Amino acid sequence: MQYIRRSITEIVLSRMRDEQIIVITGPRQAGKTTLCEYLLPEYLHLPFTYISFDDPDERLRFQRAGIAVLESMDTPLVILDEVQKVPSLFDPLKFIVDRRKSASTLHKITYLLTGSSQLLLLKNIRETLAGRVALINLYPFSLAEVMKGEGSPLLTTIWKSKKVTKEAVLRFNALSPATLREMVRLADEHKAWGGYPPVWQRKENAAKINWLKDYRRTYVERDISDVGQVANIDTFVLAQKLLCARTGQILSMSEVARDLALSVNTVKRYVHLLKATFQCYLLQPYFQNIGKRLIKSPKIYFPDAGLNRVILGERPVDLGPLYESWVFSELLKWKQLQATEPEIFFYRTGGGMEIDYLLSGDGIFLPIEAKSSEKVTYAEGHHLEAFLLEYGKQAPLGIVIYPGRELLQIRKNVWAIPDWFLLGS
Secondary structure, eight states: OOOOOOOTTTHHHHHHHHSSEEEOOOOOSSSSIIIIIIIIIHHHHHEEEEEETTTTHHHHHHHHHHHHHHHOSSSEEEESSSSOOGGGGHHHHHHHHHHHOOOOOOOOEEEEEESSSSHHHHHHHHIIIITTTEEEEEOSSHHHHHOOSSSHHHHHHHHHSSSSOOOHHHHHHHHOOOHHHHHHHHHHHHHHSSOOOOOEEHHHHHHHHHHHHHHHIIIIIIIHHHHHOOOOOEEEEHHHHHHHHHEEEOOOHHOOOOOOOTOOHHHHHHHHHHTTTTEEEEOOOOSSSHHHHHOOOOEOOOOOOHHHHHHHTTTOOOOOHHHHHHHHHHHHHHTTSSSSSSSEEEOOOOOOOOOEEEEEETEEEEEEEEOOOOOOOOOHHHHHHHHHHHGGGOOOOOEEESSSSSSEEEEEEEEEEEEHHOOOO
């Protein structure tokens, strides 16, 4: 089978040089097992031991004699999959790692752990493995990954150089019609079906929908049951649907609670569970006063376009928020690949000026507006230009990302860039 190369591979390999325990977490079926069992060993050329705790016999074996089992593993790489199912693993692992560190004659073993429930994993890591572990997220395929191109997305070049280079413009203008059509086709497919690897393995739309429906049902019956804290699954499913319908919007807990006839605390718990299982994300507003960031309402995003289709069903949602959610998911995947990971905010003033995304890092801001139309006009760069004027050298340029076919400067230092060219490879 031919596997798509994952962008975080180099990050995992670099962290393995410094850490003995690497934890790769992310939503179920995002490709963690494939990365760990096939892609990483292929890069490392190392013998490895692989154990999946989906196997109840393996869970029982570790519960009975965790230290003895870990001591018996002598390969340079040990992969432990779905570790959230065996909370008792973490104390024996801490003991073994600490003992191996103190015994300089023993060869190094890297323990690669994966798990799909952030809530359970992080709780155990904080309590047992704090200071001994590198945490990395694996998301579903990004647009750059499904394009299978060489090099980094244009956004990486812009983030490093703080400008749209002449080389980028020349490269865009040199694209052949066939290449352009293929890039647009892949971007459209990604925006329609999301990035889960099994979806990309299926050719027919009906098969994709069926897999996504099965995934959602498994998520509710398995992940939520694993995490617990949900008395009524049907109510949780309805809450998921109502929250998904608000993707790309300011989240009002009290409004959602009123619509569901639930307490605000129950809605907060549901949102927390959805975040912990990688189904939604909250984007905070940017304020220079950090205290204000913590008390102002965030935006909620459901990141995967394919899952959103089956969660919402026939419920109408405007194209704009769905497009914003797709852009947000791509920025989320992109930012962890940078040498110094930037933060993402949204920007809104009391006077009504709003910018969808604000990348912040190393004293620099990169404001980005998402427009779902295939044409961008001079007027649509107004808020970006105002932001650049306000922040001066801290904000050297602004970007309007859109699904069009032209790369152009619409205002001073404000560029309209097609999504497939900015985020693809």
